[in-house]
Amino acid sequence: MTISPGTTLRELRERKPLVHQITNYVVMNETANATLAIGALPVMAHAQEEVEEMVGLASALVLNIGTLSEQWIEAMRLAGRAASARGTGATAYRTDTARRLLDEVHVTVLRGNAGEVATLVGTDAEVRGVESISIGLEPAALARGAASGLGVVASVTGPIDNVSDGKRSVAVANGHPLLATVTGTGCISSALTGCFLAAKPNEPLEAAAEALAALGVAAEDAAAGAEGPGTFHARLYDALAALDPDTLDGRARISEL
Numbered sequence: 001m002t003i004s005p006g007t008t009l010r011e012l013r014e015r016k017p018l019v020h021q022i023t024n025y026v027v028m029n030e031t032a033n034a035t036l037a038i039g040a041l042p043v044m045a046h047a048q049e050e051v052e053e054m055v056g057l058a059s060a061l062v063l064n065i066g067t068l069s070e071q072w073i074e075a076m077r078l079a080g081r082a083a084s085a086r087g088t089g090a091t092a093y094r095t096d097t098a099r100r101l102l103d104e105v106h107v108t109v110l111r112g113n114a115g116e117v118a119t120l121v122g123t124d125a126e127v128r129g130v131e132s133i134s135i136g137l138e139p140a141a142l143a144r145g146a147a148s149g150l151g152v153v154a155s156v157t158g159p160i161d162n163v164s165d166g167k168r169s170v171a172v173a174n175g176h177p178l179l180a181t182v183t184g185t186g187c188i189s190s191a192l193t194g195c196f197l198a199a200k201p202n203e204p205l206e207a208a209a210e211a212l213a214a215l216g217v218a219a220e221d222a223a224a225g226a227e228g229p230g231t232f233h234a235r236l237y238d239a240l241a242a243l244d245p246d247t248l249d250g251r252a253r254i255s256e257l
Contacts, residue, residue: 003170005210006248008200013039013245017059017198021191022046022076024066027184031064031191037240038214040195046072051079059198061088062190063105065097073097080105087201102150108197109208110146111155111190114139121146140257144169153204157189161212162257165205172209173253174216181229182236189215213252218243220251 018041023031028044035042045054048071055061061083063076077100082088084106098120101107110117123137123145137145139162146154148166156162161172179185189212196211197204221242222235 002203003206003209003252003254004249005196005213005252005254006245008196008207008210009039009214009243009248010245012195012199015059015199016041017195018043018057019060019062019191019194019198020045020051020054020058020079021062021064021194022051022072022079023062023064023191024184024187026067027187030184031062031187033237034188034240035191035195037237038192038195038243039241040198042191046075048075048078051075052082055079055082055088056086058088059201060194062194063101064187064190065101066187068097073100076101077104080107102152107150107152108204109155109193110150110152111157111186111193111208113186114142114156114158117146117154117156118142121149140164140169140171153208155189155193155208155212157186157212161209161216163205163209163212168205169257170205170209171255171257172212172216173255174213174220174251176216176219176223178223178226178229178232179215179219182233185215185219185236188236209254210252213254214243214248215240216253217248217251 020043032042139156143154143156143162143164147164153165163170192211193208196207200207218239221239226232
């Protein structure tokens with residue numbers, strides 16, 4: 001296993017991959033800005049008439065089902081099938097629609113908080129809004145079980161992030177509590193996962209872990225000097241843009257379990 005977020009970040013910034021996102025409209029601006037800040041190019045196309053063509057131009061597809069309508073669900077299915085046909089990676093989360101997408105689309109990485117992933121795989125969990133309150137499994141075991149059961153790389157985010165492909169598992173300890181005080185940081189982690197997958201498509205576990213480490217390091221930098229959630233939010237984009245590939249590996253706290 002070779003995990004080097006700095007190397008992947010450098011390649012990402014050199015390639016500037018297009019990342020197609022059919023995403024939560026509450027945080028569409030945040031995820032687009034985060035994608036730009038990390039060095040990739042976002043396109044937020046969701047019209048059924050163009051999503052299949054757009055997938056053909058993009059290096060990764062991110063499906064975020066935090067806000068739903070039947071039209072968006074159909075657009076996700078069309079884009080997901082097109083992405084599966086050409087081997088483009090995808091991320092998705094939440095219960096019923098996620099299950100439909102998992103049945104019809106070759107999902108590479110499933111990103112969600114512990115409660116969302118636990119609910120999806122049938123484990124006892126309590127989720128309120130976007131917050132994971134309690135789950136019946138330890139996050140590391142949950143990630144392994146979700147990966148094995150669903151045939152994906154499971155990326156379970158929380159105070160300690162856990163990523164697994166069912167055989168290999170890693171923990172990512174970077175981050176800051178202020179991440180939980182700003183709407184959309186989970187969606188940003190999905191968007192950045194798509195960015196890193198675009199740069200590292202053949203190593204999805206490594207790419208998913210590296211994306212979370214990069215966001216975590218940026219959050220640590222953004223929190224330094226932030227007066228609260230508002231200033232932290234603004235500083236987070238600056239911190240993503242300022243990430244240094246040469247020092248990122250040394251700052252990433254990624255451990256194999």
